[in-house]
Amino acid sequence: MIPRPKPGEYNEYFSKYIQHIPDQANILEVLQKQRQEVEQLFGRVSEGEASFAYEPGKWSVKELLGHMVDTERIMAYRALCIARGDQKPLPGFEENDYVANAFFSERSLNNILDEYNTVREATLSLLRSLPAASFSRLGNANGSPITPSALAFIIAGHERHHMNILKERYLVKL
Numbered sequence: 001m002i003p004r005p006k007p008g009e010y011n012e013y014f015s016k017y018i019q020h021i022p023d024q025a026n027i028l029e030v031l032q033k034q035r036q037e038v039e040q041l042f043g044r045v046s047e048g049e050a051s052f053a054y055e056p057g058k059w060s061v062k063e064l065l066g067h068m069v070d071t072e073r074i075m076a077y078r079a080l081c082i083a084r085g086d087q088k089p090l091p092g093f094e095e096n097d098y099v100a101n102a103f104f105s106e107r108s109l110n111n112i113l114d115e116y117n118t119v120r121e122a123t124l125s126l127l128r129s130l131p132a133a134s135f136s137r138l139g140n141a142n143g144s145p146i147t148p149s150a151l152a153f154i155i156a157g158h159e160r161h162h163m164n165i166l167k168e169r170y171l172v173k174l
Contacts, residue, residue, distance in 0.1 A: 009136075076155065
């Protein structure tokens with residue numbers, strides 16, 4: 001089982017995501033179950049509605065999902081690097097630039113959902129393959145210390161954060 005990260009294993013900024021995951025949660029089970037929630041909630045959105053943004057300047061439904069995919073891919077890569085003992089500082093990323101340059105609007109919602117499922121399966125496979133000792137290995141990403149354990153919880157908490165936004169700001173207006 002992947003241990004819950006302790007303070008000092010991540011930048012305090014990420015607390016808002018980690019707190020979305022219950023203390024005794026098995027993070028692999030959480031990540032697996034989230035796939036069903038994503039399929040269910042995004043499945044309620046028609047292709048025509050997938051370009052909807054709840055406010056001018058906010059991401060569309062497709063862009064929100066694409067952002068979740070990009071972030072998970074980056075966080076999983078960081079977990080891989082740190083678990084393998086890489087001590088080089090890993091770069092940050094500017095989420096708005098990533099979304100602006102991804103052209104999610106030109107893709108179908110189903111295509112982005114397929115990518116989400118592929119990335120989530122790869123994340124689960126990676127996390128299941130790591131030896132227990134690697135989860136507490138400290139690395140550096142975006143100028144802050146972080147562990148693979150923290151990254152696993154951040155992936156799940158970040159997704160939960162955006163799923164709440166989808167429910168509260170998008171689905172109520174569609």
